[in-house]
Amino acid sequence: MTNSLLWKIEKDNLPQSFLFGTIHVYDSNVFRIPDILYELIDSADIYLPESDNRQMSYANMLNCITVNGQDYSLKNYFSGESYAKILSLSNIDADILDRYKPFFVSSLILTAEDMPGDSVDYELLSHASLSGKDVRELESFEEQINAIDNIPYREQAEIVENTLLSSNRKSDFNKLMNSYKEQDLQALKENLREMNPSGIFIDSLQKNRNTVMSNKIDSLLGTGYSLFVAVGALHLVDTEDVKGIISFLEDRGYSVEAINFSFTV
16 A cells, blocks of 8 residues: 555545544654645535544543542552552552553653643644634544443553553654654554554454444545545554555545655654
8 A cells, every 4th residue: 555644535526535644642843744734624624533522521531531430440450560650650649540541541641751742633623623614523532432441451551561661662652753754554553563462452443443434434425525534544544454444435436546745844
């Protein structure tokens, strides 16, 4: 497959639409979002991000990413050393931390490690909103949480151990950002396998969601609106036995063509 994050979607007499692969972090010291993306968003009828959580309250979000059961404790899923490290990095009350689902301590560690708190998703969504675009979403925050909840807590903890608690986490992060900047989809897929080699991660966060998101994109395209769709880059392409959104759209008779562009610093 062509290495590109930006794709043009065409079919019959429907207006052109565009599909872009985002990344859920953003470091402007590594690359800048190019003007072509903002221009294509401005030209579209609908901006369609993976999700739009701007209206979600902190209380509702916290309720989604924590467990209230008396038998639950985050300590049960990490070694004593790892848990102590999470506690020192997170800078929140230990009683609150202990209710967190393992996967979601990542947001606490990233903030504490002074790594980029913004994301490409948020930057593009903000532009679309300020431009007065009709913003819809491919899935709700609750649907995203449900997908993550399908991953057993021990495997969630393994993902955190292999990435954010690793001694190589900063070099791994830089490698990820550079792979994205170079639009190297194969390298991004390899990074996903390194995070968690078991199939359940891919099945939960890729396979089922790709089907649902592709169906929604297809449905909206059929209404005659032009779309700018922004989803995580790994949702675009096939991963082992998991079909990506590009393949789904091609199966439905769409022409999906890569557009060449470059990031700049």
